[in-house]
Amino acid sequence: MKKLVSSITLIGLTISMLAQLANAAEVYAPVPEKINGVMNSAAPSDAIVLFDGSDLDAWQSADSEEAAAWTIEDGVVTVKNGTGSIKTKQAFADFQLHIEWSPTATIMGEGQSRGNSGIFLNSIFELQVLDSWENPTYVNGQAGSVYLQHAPLVNVSKRPGEWQSYDIIFKAPLYAASGELESSAYVTVFQNGVLVLNTVEILGATYTEEPEYSNRCTPYGQTREQDCSGPMPLTLQDHGQVVSFRNIWLRELR
Numbered sequence: 001m002k003k004l005v006s007s008i009t010l011i012g013l014t015i016s017m018l019a020q021l022a023n024a025a026e027v028y029a030p031v032p033e034k035i036n037g038v039m040n041s042a043a044p045s046d047a048i049v050l051f052d053g054s055d056l057d058a059w060q061s062a063d064s065e066e067a068a069a070w071t072i073e074d075g076v077v078t079v080k081n082g083t084g085s086i087k088t089k090q091a092f093a094d095f096q097l098h099i100e101w102s103p104t105a106t107i108m109g110e111g112q113s114r115g116n117s118g119i120f121l122n123s124i125f126e127l128q129v130l131d132s133w134e135n136p137t138y139v140n141g142q143a144g145s146v147y148l149q150h151a152p153l154v155n156v157s158k159r160p161g162e163w164q165s166y167d168i169i170f171k172a173p174l175y176a177a178s179g180e181l182e183s184s185a186y187v188t189v190f191q192n193g194v195l196v197l198n199t200v201e202i203l204g205a206t207y208t209e210e211p212e213y214s215n216r217c218t219p220y221g222q223t224r225e226q227d228c229s230g231p232m233p234l235t236l237q238d239h240g241q242v243v244s245f246r247n248i249w250l251r252e253l254r
């Protein structure tokens with residue numbers, strides 16, 4: 001019993017330490033300027049279409065081989081809360097990705113609890129999806145941020161219920177055969193056609209105590225550690241809120 005109590009205390013301490021670390025990483029100023037953008041959806045002829053509105057055949061559960069369980073209706077896929085995050089069956093290195101997303105039109109919650117989802121590049125680096133229309137939160141956690149690492153240059157977010165786009169250019173990290181990191185990952189992001197992240201260096205996996213690189217990692221939504229030194233799937237986050245996606249396509253760059 002004593003052992004159980006001390007284990008629970010230890011878990012409690014670890015959670016509280018993690019919460020403190022997360023708080024220390026949250027940045028609140030300067031607040032990105034609010035502007036308007038545009039969107040272009042069409043897939044180029046050499047794109048790998050990951051979702052065209054008809055099925056989730058290119059996707060599976062992030063934590064198993066089971067089919068992705070999110071809801072498809074009217075050409076749109078919506079997070080089915082509680083079924084977990086989903087990932088692509090195919091793995092990618094460097095790529096250009098187009099993805100459109102829309103938090104529910106009905107405002108529910110605030111801050112990080114309002115229209116939260118995410119696009120996990122390499123399944124471990126989160127590009128935040130959030131309803132950032134008049135929804136203050138820490139700036140390195142708003143839409144267009146590399147979560148807890150880089151705030152967007154501007155806030156180009158639309159009203160909840162309206163469609164928004166990300167066009168992402170991702171350079172995957174490189175590892176030597178020894179497992180040592182040779183070069184970090186970099187990302188450039190256009191939100192609604194406007195540059196919000198300009199070739200920023202990703203500091204490491206989002207949900208480790210400190211962002212760090214390792215050739216072994218536990219992808220978001222997965223319980224098992226794996227080799228992460230090569231191409232990795234793309235993961236979409238089930239954060240417990242209602243967010244829809246459409247027109248997802250990708251062009252491999254190597």
Ligand code: MG
Nearest residue numbers: 116117118129
């Ligand atoms: Mg998120």
